[in-house]
Amino acid sequence: MKKLLFVFFSFPFFALSQSADSAFIKTMADEILSNGKAFENLRVLTKQIGGRLAGSPQMVKAENWGAATMRQSGADTVYMQECMVPHWVRGGKDIAAIVSAGDKKQSRSLAVLALGNSSGSGTKGVTADVIAVSSFDELEKRKNEVKGKIVFYNYPFNPTYIRPGQSYGEAGVYRYNGASRAAKYGAVGVMIRSLTGGTNNYPHTGAMRYNDSFPKIPAVALGLEDAEYLWQTCSKNQNTIVSFTTNGHFLPDTTGHNVIAELRGTETPNEYITIGGHLDSWDVNEGAHDDGTGIVQTIEILRMFKALGYKPKKTIRFVLFANEENGLRGGQKYADMAKAKNETHVFALESDGGGFTPRGFSFETTNDKIEKMQPWVNLLLPYGAYELKTGGGGADVSPLNKTFNTPVAELLPDNQRYFDLHHAANDVFEAVNKRELLLGAVNMAGLVYLVDKYGL
Numbered sequence: 022m023k024k025l026l027f028v029f030f031s032f033p034f035f036a037l038s039q040s041a042d043s044a045f046i047k048t049m050a051d052e053i054l055s056n057g058k059a060f061e062n063l064r065v066l067t068k069q070i071g072g073r074l075a076g077s078p079q080m081v082k083a084e085n086w087g088a089a090t091m092r093q094s095g096a097d098t099v100y101m102q103e104c105m106v107p108h109w110v111r112g113g114k115d116i117a118a119i120v121s122a123g124d125k126k127q128s129r130s131l132a133v134l135a136l137g138n139s140s141g142s143g144t145k146g147v148t149a150d151v152i153a154v155s156s157f158d159e160l161e162k163r164k165n166e167v168k169g170k171i172v173f174y175n176y177p178f179n180p181t182y183i184r185p186g187q188s189y190g191e192a193g194v195y196r197y198n199g200a201s202r203a204a205k206y207g208a209v210g211v212m213i214r215s216l217t218g219g220t221n222n223y224p225h226t227g228a229m230r231y232n233d234s235f236p237k238i239p240a241v242a243l244g245l246e247d248a249e250y251l252w253q254t255c256s257k258n259q260n261t262i263v264s265f266t267t268n269g270h271f272l273p274d275t276t277g278h279n280v281i282a283e284l285r286g287t288e289t290p291n292e293y294i295t296i297g298g299h300l301d302s303w304d305v306n307e308g309a310h311d312d313g314t315g316i317v318q319t320i321e322i323l324r325m326f327k328a329l330g331y332k333p334k335k336t337i338r339f340v341l342f343a344n345e346e347n348g349l350r351g352g353q354k355y356a357d358m359a360k361a362k363n364e365t366h367v368f369a370l371e372s373d374g375g376g377f378t379p380r381g382f383s384f385e386t387t388n389d390k391i392e393k394m395q396p397w398v399n400l401l402l403p404y405g406a407y408e409l410k411t412g413g414g415g416a417d418v419s420p421l422n423k424t425f426n427t428p429v430a431e432l433l434p435d436n437q438r439y440f441d442l443h444h445a446a447n448d449v450f451e452a453v454n455k456r457e458l459l460l461g462a463v464n465m466a467g468l469v470y471l472v473d474k475y476g477l
Contacts, residue, residue, distance in 0.1 A: 039396070039399070039400065042400055042470075042471065042474070043400055045470065046400055046401075046404075046463075046466075046467045046470065047403075048329065049325055049329065049463065049466050049467065049470065050403075050404055050463045052325050052328055052329055053321060053325050053459050053462050053463050053466065054456075054459055054460075054463065056328070057321055057324075057325075057459045057462065058094075058317075058320075058324055059314075059317040059318055059320070059321040059458055059459060059462055060317075060453075060455040060458055060459070062090060062316075062317040062320060062321070063309065063313050063314065063316075063317045063376075063450060063453060063458070064450055065086065066083065066086065066313050066316065066317065067307035067308065067309050067313055067449065067450040068307070068450060070082045070083050070086060071307050071308075072302050072303060072304045072305065072306055072307060072308055073300060073301050073302045073308055074109070074110075074302065074303060074304040074346070074347075075106040075107055075108065075109075075277055075301050075343065075344040075346065075347060075348065075350070076106055076107065076108030076109070076110075076274075076275045076277070077108075077110075077304065080106075080277060080300075080301060080343075083300050083301075083341075084101065084277070084278050084280055084300065084343075087280040087300060087316065087320075087341045088101065088280050090320055091280070091282035091320055091323060091339060091341075092282075094282075094320055094323045094324035094327060095323065095324065095328075096282035096283060096284065096323055096327075096339070097283050097284055097285045098282070098283050098285075099280070099281070099282045099283075101278040101281070102278060102279040102280075102281055102354060102355065103276055103277075103278055103354075104276075104277055104279060104343055104344070104350050104351055104353075104354035105274045105275070105276060105277070105350065106274065106275060106276070106277035106343055106348060106350050106351070107138070107271065107274055107344065107347060107348045108271060108272040108273065108274060108275045109137060109138050109269060109270070109272075109347060110269065110270060110271075110272060111135060111267075111268065111269055111304055111305075112141060112267075112268030112269055112270055113267075113268035114268075115133050115134050115135045115241060115265070115266070115267045115268075116130070116133070116146075116265065116266050117130065117131040117132075117133040117212075117241060117243075117263060117264065117265035117266075118130045118263070118264055118265075119131065119251065119261065119262070119263055120148060120262040120263060120264050121260070121261070121262045122254050122257075122258040122260075122261045123257075123258035123259065123260060123261075129250075131243060131244075131247040131250075131251065131263070131265075132222050132224050132243065132244035132246075132247050133212070133224050133241040133242065133243055133244075133265060134224040134225070134226040134241060134242050134305060135239065135267035135268075135269045136196060136200075136213075136226060136227060136228070136229040136240045136241065136242060136269075137226055137227055137228045137229065137269075137303065137346065137347045138228050138229055138230065138231075138269075138271075138347050139200065139229055139237075139239055139240045139241075139267065139269045140231075140237040140238070140239060140269060140270065141239060141266075141267045141268040141269045141270055142210065142239040142265065142266050142267045142268075145266075146264055146265055146266035146267075147171065147209055147210040147238075147239060147264065147265055147266070148262065148263070148264040149169060149170050149171045149209050149210065149262065149263070150170045150171070150260055150261065150262055151170065151171045151172075151173050151212070151251070151255055151261045151262070151263050152166055152167060152170045152171070152173070152208075152255075153173040153175055153251070153252055153255035153256070153261075154172065154173070154174060154175070155174075155175055155176060156174075156176060157194075157195075157202060160172065160174075160202060160203065160206075164206040165206075167203060167206035167207055167208050168206060168207030168208070169207060169208075169209060170207075170208055170209065171208065171209060171210040171211065171212060171263055171265075172199070172203035172208045172210075172211050172212070173211075173213075173243075173251060173252075173255065173263075174195040174199050174211070174212070174213045174214065175214045175248060175251075175252045176191075176192050176195050176213075176214060177192070177214060177218075178192060178216075178217065178218035179191065180218065184436065185218055185436055185437060185439065185440050186374075186436055186439075186440075188218060188440075189216055189440055189443075192214075192216050193216060193227075195214075196213055196216055196227050196228075196229055196242065197228070197229050197230055198229075198230065198232075199211050199213055199240065200229060200231060200237075200238055200240040201230075201231050201232035201234075201235045203238070204232075204236045204237070204238045205232075205234075205235050208238060209238055210238050210239050210240070210241075210265065211238060211239070211240040211241070212240075212242075212243055212251070212263070212265070213240070213241075213242050213243065214242075214243060214245065214248040215242045215243060215244060215245060215445070216242070216440065216443070216444075217245060217440045217441060217443065217445070218440060218441075219245060219441035219442075220245070220441075221244070221245070221246070221441070221447070222244035222245060222246035222247060223244055223442070223446050223447050224241070224242045224243055224244045224247075224445065225242050225443060225444040225445045226242060226303050226305055226444045226445075227242070227303070227346075227443075228346060228347040228348075239265070239267045239269075241265055251263070277301075277343040277344055277350070277351065278343055279340055279341065279342055279351045279354060279355055280300065280340070280341040281338055281339070281340050281341075282323055282338070282339040283336055283337065283338050283339070284323065284326060284327070284331075284333055284336065284337045284339075285336050286333050286334055286335040286336040286337070287332045287333065287334060288334040288335070289334060289335050290335070290336045291336070291364070291365060292335040292336065292365045292366075292367050293335065293336050293337075293359075293364060293365065293366045293367065294333075294335050294336070294337045294338070294366075294367060294368045294369070294370075294469060294472060294473060295337075295338045295340055295355075295366065295368070295369035295370065295418060295421070296319050296322060296337065296338070296339050296340070296369075296371075296465065296469055297315070297319050297338075297339065297341065297342055297369075297370075297371050297372075297415075297417060297418065298312045298314070298315020298316045298318065298319050298341065298342065298371060298372050298373055298417075299312045299315065299316075299341075299342040299343070299345030299346070299351065299352075299373060299416075299417055300312075300316055300341040300342060300343060301343060301344050301345060301346050301351075302346065303346060303444050303448075305444075305446050306442075306444075306445060306446050306447070306448040307448060307449045307450055308448060309376075309448050309449050309450050309452055309453050310375035310376055310377075310439065310442060310443070310448050310452060310453060311373070311375065311443055311444065312345070312372070312373045313376075313450075313453075314372065314375060314376030314453060314458055314461070315371065315372035315373050315374075315376075315432075316341055317458070318372050318376070318432075318458065318461050319339050319340070319341065319372065319465075320339065321459070321462040322339070322462055322465055322466045322469065323337075323339045325466060326466075331470075333473045334473050334474065335367060335473050337469065337473070340355060340417075342417040345373070345416055345417050349416060349417070349420075351417060352416060352417035352418065352419065352420050353420045355417070355420070355421070356420035356421050356423070356424045356425075357420075357424075359421065359424070359425070360424050360425070365425075366425050366427040367427065367428075367472070367476065367477060368427065368428050368429070368430070368469075368472045368477055369414065369415075369418035369421045369422075369427055369428075369429045369430070370382075370414075370415075370418070370429070370430045370431070370432070370465060370468060370469060371414065371415025371416070371417055371418045371429070371430070371431050371432070372415070372431070372432040372461060372465060373415050373416065373417070373431060373432075374431060374432060374433060374434050374436055374439060375434050375436060375438075375439040376434065376453045376454070376457055376458040376461055377434035377435045377436065377437075377438060377439065377454075377461075378405055378434060378435045378457045378460060378461075379404070379405040379406050379432060379433070379434050379435075379457075379460050379461045379464040380405065380406060380407065380408060380433050380434060380435050381401075381406045381407055381408030381409060381410065381433045382406065382408070382409050382410075382430045382431065382432060382433055382464075382468060383410055383411070383412040383413055383414065383430060383431050383433050384409065384410065384411055384412070384413075384414060384428060384429070384430045385411070385412075385413050385414040385419070385422050385428070385429045385430070386411070386422075386428035386429070386430075386477070387428075388411070390428055390477050391409060391410065391411055393477065394409050394471075394477070395409060397467075397468070397471050400467060400471070401464055401467050401468065404460055404463045404464050404467065405460050405464060406464045406467075406468075408433065413431070414428075414429030414430045414431050415429065415430070415431040418430075418431075428477050430468070432461055432465055434457070434461060
């Protein structure tokens with residue numbers, strides 16, 4: 022009988038609570054969709070500052086812009102958290118061409134970009150026969166053919182995966198580790214098929230890493246059309262010679278900053294919720310979707326909370342992280358400083374999947390917490406989010422999970438188009454839809470509001 026009474030009395034309370042939450046989330050959504058500044062902020066970040074690779078002058082401009090914009094948005098406090106960041110520079114234009122195929126000379130240029138963190142080829146460039154392989158397994162089988170050659174990894178996105186991020190994860194090992202795997206057997210250079218399933222010829226850069234046990238050979242990514250052409254050429258001709266020149270190199274580490282704003286909590290101010298994105302981007306584009314959209318969504322939530330006079334229970338931090346692209350120094354510094362101060366971090370959310378239509382959130386946390394949050398789907402569903410699932414949080418907030426076991430999450434937009442422009446020259450302001458961008462901010466704000474009110 023007691024159990025029945027509990028159900029009878031608790032159900033109306035739950036319904037009333039959901040009704041109040043629904044009304045407030047609608048109020049937040051109306052403010053963002055009617056008065057949101059995210060799109061105009063993105064215009065300034067992309068068109069007036071542009072690409073913001075760690076260590077660059079644009080990095081400094083972006084940090085100062087971020088701090089000023091968060092002050093204008095009404096933050097209780099804004100400050101810079103210093104961290105040392107790597108300073109890789111492209112050093113010039115990356116060029117490549119097919120020199121000959123079989124016994125016929127050619128002069129067909131190839132669209133390429135040096136991979137981030139790669140060493141340049143030197144002024145003379147690299148000219149050598151190409152050995153084209155479809156996988157690391159094939160490289161191992163043909164390892165005795167590699168010495169003195171350029172290895173071309175032609176590993177395409179798997180079109181049967183509904184989520185392109187799964188394809189990116191599989192193909193990413195060739196960008197990240199391919200150079201050293203080839204250098205182990207004497208290769209003098211590496212080319213990879215760009216990590217995209219798109220339909221254009223933009224090459225996609227991105228970070229790679231050398232194994233110090235092997236020579237640091239130059240590495241480039243090919244646009245898809247040229248990757249297909251080179252693959253077919255190598256298939257038809259036993260000897261295909263390619264030449265490419267890159268100029269990438271590291272300068273000494275330099276000072277960067279996480280830009281942090283706070284809204285002070287009214288009940289438990291020493292408990293922290295973090296919202297953020299990464300301020301840096303690759304140098305070859307405007308960094309609009311990656312991750313300008315995450316940055317301006319973060320600032321928009323701050324602006325909206327202040328516009329509505331929202332008083333959070335916990336302190337909410339809005340963080341523009343430094344150096345996600347080629348080092349993750351900002352995210353690690355944030356976690357290290359939190360540990361040094363013995364802070365309590367209850368939740369962290371990142372937007373780093375582009376400014377497309379929101380579909381849900383992915384979490385790194387326990388199953389019981391995921392189950393607790395499932396009723397919230399009904400509150401977010403009107404704004405596009407239908408899924409709260411495990412699968413990992415954002416890169417910048419992941420050190421908090423490793424350090425404190427803090428639940429972390431990442432906004433999941435519809436990413437069917439994301440890898441068409443990820444790390445490529447076409448990641449520009451014009452590729453962002455205002456409505457989709459603002460809806461992402463609405464869903465992020467809704468989730469943070471619910472965590473602040475109910476905890477995890």
